[in-house]
Amino acid sequence: MPVPSGPPAASRSLLRDDVYRRLRDAIVDGTFLPGEQLKDAELAEWLGVSRTPVREALLRLGASGLVVALPGRSTRVSSIDAPAVRDARDVIAALHAFAVRQITGRLTEDDLDRMRQANDRFAEAVTAGDVDAALTADEEMHRIPITALGNQAVATVLDQFDPLVRRAERLRFTTDGHTSVELHTRLIDLLTTGDPDAAADVAFDIWHTLPTP
Known part of the structure; x- marks a missing residue:
């Protein structure tokens, strides 16, 4: 346009x-x-x-x-290129898993509350079919542990590749984002109980639920 x-x-x-x-x-x-x-x-x-x-x-x-x-x-x-999206998704999944494993046990109650609130907004947006709001809430929730980690190298790489995946992610939230709501809840629960390996596994799996074009 x-x-x-x-x-x-x-x-x-x-x-x-x-x-x-x-x-x-x-x-x-x-x-x-x-x-x-x-x-x-x-x-x-x-x-x-x-x-x-x-x-x-x-x-x-x-x-x-x-x-x-x-x-x-x-x-x-650019067109949405499936191999490029898969490559970016794999990098993002690995970095989020790394960040979650490192930050488990270090997040504050305020951090965890903000993750829950973002996931609640995400769930409401998915139910309402508001893709823009869903993407905003999803990005906000995932950004909290990244910001808390404070690793600039991780943040820089995510900033570079995240938009490529987000463009493809719109397709998922247009059809069904309820699986992500459940995985987000599981991730927050594991971060709260302090299980870094299980939390990292869920963080990794969240990104691999993304269907590539």
Whole structure:
């Protein structure tokens, strides 16, 4: 679809990371469709920024596999490539399992409560068929142990590959996300009781319930 018209939803003081997140989210939620050409001048006008942060964001999106740049020609939204999604999913699953194993026993009651609340919002969104809300709540819940771990290398790799998987994950939450609700609950229970190996196994399994295209 064309770049949305009208005033940008974000302020003109967007930083580079903000521009990246806006464009990333627009690809993940289907605002920009596979194969659609992305012109930095049009994107800059839409976001109310200069072309420089847009170009930098497109480079990052290319590294994540969300766009494909053809030198001297154009930048287009990538198609959902099954092998690439599987590779990204496997990396994400392994890193979440690693993080959960390391952080079990170290999460605060507030951390665990926030995970429960996010999972409750996720369950409500799945039942209501609100895919955007489900993805937001799911990401929030999984981000809590990652943030608590404080391993910047893990966070950086997840930030790179997570959007590729999230785009495919929309398909699952469109059809059935109730299995994820149950697995989330099991994960939180294991984190609460302090069983790192079992928690890591569940964290790993959560990501492998994702059907690849």
